[in-house]
Amino acid sequence: xxxxxxxxxxxxxxDTSLKRRKLVDQIFTILVVLSALIGVAILALLLFYIILxxxxxxxxxxxxxxxxxxxxxxxGVAPAILGTLQMLAVAALLGIPIGLGTGIYLVEFGHGRFAxxxxxxxxxxxxxxxxxxxxxxxxxxxxxxxxxFAGLAGxxxxxxxxxxxxxxxxxxxxxxxxxxxxEASLALGVSRRRTILNVVLPxxxxxxxxxxVLALARAGGETAPLLLTALGNQFFNFDLLQxxxxxxxxxYNYAVGPYEDWHTKAWGASLVLIGVIATLSLLTRWATSRSxxxxx
Amino acid sequence: xxxxxxMVAERLERPVSSRGHSMQIRGLSAYxxxxxAVDGITMDIPANHITALIGPSGCGKSTVIRCLNRMHEVVxxxxxxxxxxxxxxxxxxxxxxxxxxxxxxxMVFQKPNPFPMMSVYDNVIAGLKLNGRLDKRxxxxxxxxxxxxxxxxxxxxxxxxASGAALSGGQxxxxxxxxxxxxxxxxxxxxxxxxxxxxxxxxxxEDLMQELRERYTIxxxxxNMQQAARVSDFTAFMLxxxxxxxxxxxxxxxxxxxxxxxxxxxxxxxxxxxx
Ligand SMILES: Nc1ncnc2c1ncn2[C@@H]1O[C@H](COP(=O)(O)OP(=O)(O)O)[C@@H](O)[C@H]1O
Ligand SMILES: [Mg+2]
Numbered sequence: 333x334x335x336x337x338x339x340x341x342x343x344x345x346x347d348t349s350l351k352r353r354k355l356v357d358q359i360f361t362i363l364v365v366l367s368a369l370i371g372v373a374i375l376a377l378l379l380f381y382i383i384l385x386x387x388x389x390x391x392x393x394x395x396x397x398x399x400x401x402x403x404x405x406x407x408g409v410a411p412a413i414l415g416t417l418q419m420l421a422v423a424a425l426l427g428i429p430i431g432l433g434t435g436i437y438l439v440e441f442g443h444g445r446f447a448x449x450x451x452x453x454x455x456x457x458x459x460x461x462x463x464x465x466x467x468x469x470x471x472x473x474x475x476x477x478x479x480x481f482a483g484l485a486g487x488x489x490x491x492x493x494x495x496x497x498x499x500x501x502x503x504x505x506x507x508x509x510x511x512x513x514x515e516a517s518l519a520l521g522v523s524r525r526r527t528i529l530n531v532v533l534p535x536x537x538x539x540x541x542x543x544x545v546l547a548l549a550r551a552g553g554e555t556a557p558l559l560l561t562a563l564g565n566q567f568f569n570f571d572l573l574q575x576x577x578x579x580x581x582x583x584y585n586y587a588v589g590p591y592e593d594w595h596t597k598a599w600g601a602s603l604v605l606i607g608v609i610a611t612l613s614l615l616t617r618w619a620t621s622r623s624x625x626x627x628x
Numbered sequence: 629x630x631x632x633x634x635m636v637a638e639r640l641e642r643p644v645s646s647r648g649h650s651m652q653i654r655g656l657s658a659y660x661x662x663x664x665a666v667d668g669i670t671m672d673i674p675a676n677h678i679t680a681l682i683g684p685s686g687c688g689k690s691t692v693i694r695c696l697n698r699m700h701e702v703v704x705x706x707x708x709x710x711x712x713x714x715x716x717x718x719x720x721x722x723x724x725x726x727x728x729x730x731x732x733x734x735m736v737f738q739k740p741n742p743f744p745m746m747s748v749y750d751n752v753i754a755g756l757k758l759n760g761r762l763d764k765r766x767x768x769x770x771x772x773x774x775x776x777x778x779x780x781x782x783x784x785x786x787x788x789x790a791s792g793a794a795l796s797g798g799q800x801x802x803x804x805x806x807x808x809x810x811x812x813x814x815x816x817x818x819x820x821x822x823x824x825x826x827x828x829x830x831x832x833x834e835d836l837m838q839e840l841r842e843r844y845t846i847x848x849x850x851x852n853m854q855q856a857a858r859v860s861d862f863t864a865f866m867l868x869x870x871x872x873x874x875x876x877x878x879x880x881x882x883x884x885x886x887x888x889x890x891x892x893x894x895x896x897x898x899x900x901x902x903x
Binding site for chain 2: 443510512513514515516517518519520521522523526527530531534535537
């Protein structure tokens with residue numbers, strides 16, 4: 333009889349604490365779902381508002397023509413779209429390999445003081461206000477190397493902004509690759525270099541792509557450093573050594589203007605910029621989604 | 629015979645049926661940074677036999693076996709002293725490329741570690757493909773032969789393109805063995821290859837080892853003494869002293885070690901009095 337009392341007592345106690353735990357669980361779940369909903373809602377609202385304000389600006393001319401002075405009807409942001417694409421392409425070409433290389437170095441080779449110094453520098457650049465990057469490129473490249481405002485200088489500024497983002501995400505993603513996989517490859521008589529290229533990088537591929545896409549998106553939206561380097565341009569320009577238009581600059585110019593029509597065009601250009609970055613992200617993911625490790 | 633590159637290429641071209649690669653360990657000590665983990669191991673590993681390395685956890689079994697194909701030095705700050713001979717040639721000699729050593733002396737790890745981004749098929753030929761070109765027909769033949777040798781072919785022949793990570797633990801470990809066999813090593817090192825597996829998978833791996841002995845020289849680490857007794861021809865018993873440095877207590881034919889060990893400490897360990 334005594335034993336059964338003990339059991340029922342214990343059970344009773346478990347019962348209340350179980351109820352309590354379930355309640356806490358439920359509250360926690362609700363809180364998490366709620367914050368997710370709020371986050372998504374804010375983003376959706378933002379997107380909805382940009383579409384609402386920007387859509388009236390969109391027509392064929394907006395994508396194919398150059399901006400016209402105020403008063404002339406029509407005109408578009410085509411030079412800015414092309415300028416952004418050109419500068420992003422060059423920035424990606426410069427920034428992604430350097431960023432990936434830095435991340436790979438830090439994880440696979442770097443140790444000791446030198447690696448710490450590099451990690452510190454990368455963090456420093458990441459924390460630099462983008463306008464400072466613009467000033468730096470302006471004083472060095474624009475004034476002393478090229479001699480004038482140029483798309484190339486803009487691309488260099490964007491590359492400098494991309495490097496730390498790519499490097500730090502790459503470092504984190506590569507650290508997630510278990511050492512057992514590196515050892516498995518090395519134990520098969522595969523060299524360090526090939527182990528990194530064919531085992532470590534493909535295993536971390538999704539994360540590496542995410543870092544690259546983030547860096548591209550961040551660079552694509554930068555305005556301040558471009559004002560000091562690429563300057564902007566009302567005309568079509570395919571010469572990277574000349575001033576070049578870019579969507580953020582165009583948005584800025586339209587937005588600070590006094591005319592209602594320009595404001596609408598600023599919203600329209602914002603919408604286009606979102607579209608360009610979304611397309612680039614999707615293309616990057618698509619292009620890298622297939623296995624890079626196929627039977628030859 | 630030389631382990632330097634051209635000779636290695638020659639060795640790799642020899643027919644698989646060629647047999648008899650023995651190893652000798654001479655005064656092997658291993659360090660992690662400044663800490664000595666293993667001291668003065670000297671023993672022989674006869675060709676086409678299974679040599680088991682037993683001893684309590686932390687006595688340096690993994691460290692020793694990883695020294696046998698120069699995987700020890702992969703750990704940052706780790707180094708080894710002494711000699712390890714493969715067919716009489718020191719794999720720690722000057723001018724020896726550790727990458728080539730590992731092609732001749734393969735390794736299977738405790739936890740199955742197939743490459744998760746690769747299919748079963750690609751996992752098997754990973755070592756060959758990562759090292760150079762391979763035409764499709766050749767690759768097909770190697771995949772089938774290696775999977776058959778690893779007693780896995782029948783179970784996976786219809787899902788060669790599935791991910792290696794989708795197999796069961798026991799299948800994954802046999803896939804790792806197949807992957808090692810595909811490189812056609814001369815010696816296979818196994819560090820507790822079945823300790824993460826269920827009893828049935830363990831038996832399969834043990835049976836497999838018996839078959840592989842025909843062709844390969846095998847060294848296996850185990851802390852399961854029944855397993856050592858079941859599968860091995862020779863047994864080496866290691867123990868860490870009060871200084872936590874692992875040393876070889878004795879080595880001999882497995883049946884002698886388990887029935888009449890010369891050392892009291894071996895007897896104590898085998899009869900379960902400590903460890
Ligand atoms: N990566 C490492 N870094 C530092 N010490 C290590 C490392 N791996 C093993 N050791 C030490 O070396 C000794 C032998 O370990 P190990 O060879 O793994 O033993 P076993 O395989 O017999 O359990 C232990 O004292 C262990 O703490
Ligand atoms: Mg071990």
